Amino acid sequence: MLVKTGLLVTSNPNRLGIILPQIKHEIESILYIQVLNALREPFGNFYPNMFSSWPKLSHIIKGIYTQAAKHCQNLDVRVLLSGLKYKNKLIYTEREVELVIFDEKYASDEVQKFLSTKLVNISKDYKILTCANIAAEPISADLEQKNDKVYQHTVLGGTFDRLHLAHKLLLSEAALRSNSKITVGVTEENMIKSKILWELIEPLETRMSTVENFLKDICPELNISVVSIEDPFGPTQHDPTIDLLVVSKETIRGGEKVNEVRKSKGLPLLDLVAVDLIDEPAQNPHEEKKISSNTQRMRLLGTLLKPVKQNLNLPKRPYVIGLTGGIATGKSNIAKRLQELGAYVIDCDKIAHGV
Structure with a gap:
């Protein structure tokens, strides 16, 4: 189950x-991942000689x-x-954990101590799964990273x-680089109408x-502020406490424009950190190479977005649906499907050809 x-x-x-292909069929909704050297070691001690900064x-x-x-x-x-980030003694999760998966085989007393003393929100009927004896390459890190600074206020x-x-x-990335506050601007409707299937x-x-x-x-210790924005600059154009702007590699020009605006207003310039995109592993024709919301919305086409609700107020007379569209847009397929569901189909093209 x-x-x-x-x-x-x-x-x-x-x-x-x-491991992920082995366990993905065990979980329905959320998979938390905690990186930890070993159960007996303290948090915040993951290869400290290699990862000397967050x-x-x-x-x-x-x-x-x-x-x-x-x-x-x-x-x-x-x-x-x-x-x-922190040498916390406990693992906090918003959702109750029902299955705990280990990638190494530990002694049963060690596992029980870990579960009883480290996990705050665990189901009383929890299950344990061990995926042991799995080969892996040594841990590697991008040690050539040019900027490993941590900031007070990231945006x-x-x-x-x-x-x-x-x-x-x-x-x-924003959470790793902040030791105090994160502000996230989320675009209002006036800024989304140029997007695909907005x-x-x-x-x-x-x-x-x-x-x-x-x-x-993922990081409840931070002060988190999520605000709506109606222009590309949001709080960056007036908040002097912000010191880092996180962008993607494709939006770095927008970050530079933010600094132009701040300079014109006498505000300190922001450091910019550009994050690499993640490639879409199952790219279809006409989809973007990167993982994107545009692709997700395209994949929603033809699916049921909301549960069907029975309308008890429909008139008793026949319900008439007008089906129209350009050449090769799928009208015949839709008409065939409606007919299979019991609808009576009047093909106006056939009637017109017979006149």
């Missing part, structure tokens, strides 16, 4: 390419989300950062429609709530 929420405790993220962990976080994109896009994967912005793995990578974009309130929930889940 599927559980709604699982927690994977991994001592080597390079094993995930093998931003150096970015390479590991991207690797995890990239593997998640390849093997379990159906799951809401969340890499927990508190245990990496980023976007539409954040149907929060996906690339969004999570951006938000995680009509399918989630309501503003939903997008803001999803971003806030994710950040509070």
